[in-house]
Amino acid sequence: MVQITFISNGGMVATAPENSNLLRVSLKEKGGIPFKCGGGLCGTCKCRIEEGLEHTDAIKPKERKHLRPEDFEAGYRMACQTFVNGDIKVSWVVQNGKGIVVGAPADPVQAAT
Numbered sequence: 001m002v003q004i005t006f007i008s009n010g011g012m013v014a015t016a017p018e019n020s021n022l023l024r025v026s027l028k029e030k031g032g033i034p035f036k037c038g039g040g041l042c043g044t045c046k047c048r049i050e051e052g053l054e055h056t057d058a059i060k061p062k063e064r065k066h067l068r069p070e071d072f073e074a075g076y077r078m079a080c081q082t083f084v085n086g087d088i089k090v091s092w093v094v095q096n097g098k099g100i101v102v103g104a105p106a107d108p109v110q111a112a113t
């Protein structure tokens with residue numbers, strides 16, 4: 001089994017069999033990675049493997065349509081195209097106001113209090 005930590009969903013952790021599809025695990029375990037098509041077309045499921053990038057499988061041609069070489073170097077993948085064979089931690093940009101945007105500057109109002 002592998003452990004997947006959904007950083008942008010409050011650090012929630014799910015376990016899954018090796019070689020699980022990242023988006024499928026997210027859907028089954030309510031991990032919260034955004035998606036639309038599930039088939040490598042829309043690019044909505046862009047996420048960043050913060051830890052354990054070496055535990056993901058090879059980059060697919062469909063991912064190259066949405067992500068640049070420098071994105072891959074920074075750990076970005078498309079969840080619906082990515083299979084996981086070891087523990088990873090994943091983050092993504094939260095669009096709906098829920099969750100944590102990793103790397104975002106602190107809220108100035110909260111930081112001042």
Ligand code: FES
Nearest residue numbers: 038042043045080
């Ligand atoms: S959900 Fe559309 S590309 Fe992954």
